[in-house]
Amino acid sequence: MRSPHRDDFAEVARSLNEAPTSVDETLERIVELSLEALDCHYAGISYCETRTKRVETGAASHEVVREGDQAQYELGEGPCLQAFVDGHSYVIDDTLADGRWPRWAARAKDLGLRSTMGIQLFHDDEALGALNLYSAEPGHFDEEDLHVGEIYAAHASVALGRSRTEQHLRRAVDSRHLVGLAQGILMERFELDQQRAFAVLRRYSQHHNVKLRLVAEQLVATRALPDGSVSPELDPGDVTADLAGTVQSATSS
Numbered sequence: 001m002r003s004p005h006r007d008d009f010a011e012v013a014r015s016l017n018e019a020p021t022s023v024d025e026t027l028e029r030i031v032e033l034s035l036e037a038l039d040c041h042y043a044g045i046s047y048c049e050t051r052t053k054r055v056e057t058g059a060a061s062h063e064v065v066r067e068g069d070q071a072q073y074e075l076g077e078g079p080c081l082q083a084f085v086d087g088h089s090y091v092i093d094d095t096l097a098d099g100r101w102p103r104w105a106a107r108a109k110d111l112g113l114r115s116t117m118g119i120q121l122f123h124d125d126e127a128l129g130a131l132n133l134y135s136a137e138p139g140h141f142d143e144e145d146l147h148v149g150e151i152y153a154a155h156a157s158v159a160l161g162r163s164r165t166e167q168h169l170r171r172a173v174d175s176r177h178l179v180g181l182a183q184g185i186l187m188e189r190f191e192l193d194q195q196r197a198f199a200v201l202r203r204y205s206q207h208h209n210v211k212l213r214l215v216a217e218q219l220v221a222t223r224a225l226p227d228g229s230v231s232p233e234l235d236p237g238d239v240t241a242d243l244a245g246t247v248q249s250a251t252s253s
Contacts, residue, residue: 031045092117115138
């Protein structure tokens with residue numbers, strides 16, 4: 001393959017870190033640029049979702065990539081899945097001949113994927129996923145391809161890590177805002193101060209194994225509170241008991 005000039009990678013790095021801010025947009029951008037910067041027919045990303053910790057295809061240049069990736073998840077084997085797990089990079093010269101992941105190789109061959117390359121994406125010592133590169137030709141990827149792919153993956157990891165951090169911050173801000181609104185509702189309806197209103201939300205969350213954000217979200221969305229008032233001297237647990245009948249059905253679904 002043609003060795004990209006360092007200026008090419010500088011441009012790639014700028015492109016990765018420009019407009020996209022959401023994780024989904026960044027994943028799509030990484031795949032799009034990988035087709036331009038790397039010598040491959042298809043590209044995709046196996047991504048570990050923050051909340052579920054499940055690995056799934058976050059972006060793909062073609063449906064065949066999703067099918068090839070899905071086969072790895074179902075079988076529990078394959079170069080890209082292995083790259084995500086142990087941090088090493090893997091190249092399959094020919095899916096007809098490689099014996100490391102025989103069940104997946106057979107599926108890949110049937111999909112017309114003859115050579116592959118899997119490279120881990122990581123940021124701040126955390127595995128984010130794997131960059132999956134595919135070719136319809138056997139022997140398509142060589143040592144130089146692997147070297148270039150690892151450089152690209154390093155740039156992509158920084159961009160993805162940044163987007164992920166920004167997403168976490170946005171969620172945290174949104175959660176604090178929702179909790180604040182829910183506190184205000186409790187303060188008004190039950191004549192509680194801010195501290196006791198938060199204690200009610202937290203205790204309900206803990207006792208019913210419902211995330212605090214979900215409790216707050218449902219209270220703000222439905223205002224499904226019982227009629228009447230509660231004396232400020234009552235323990236927050238008493239208020240929580242009153243809330244259970246109206247909130248639990250909404251938050252446990």
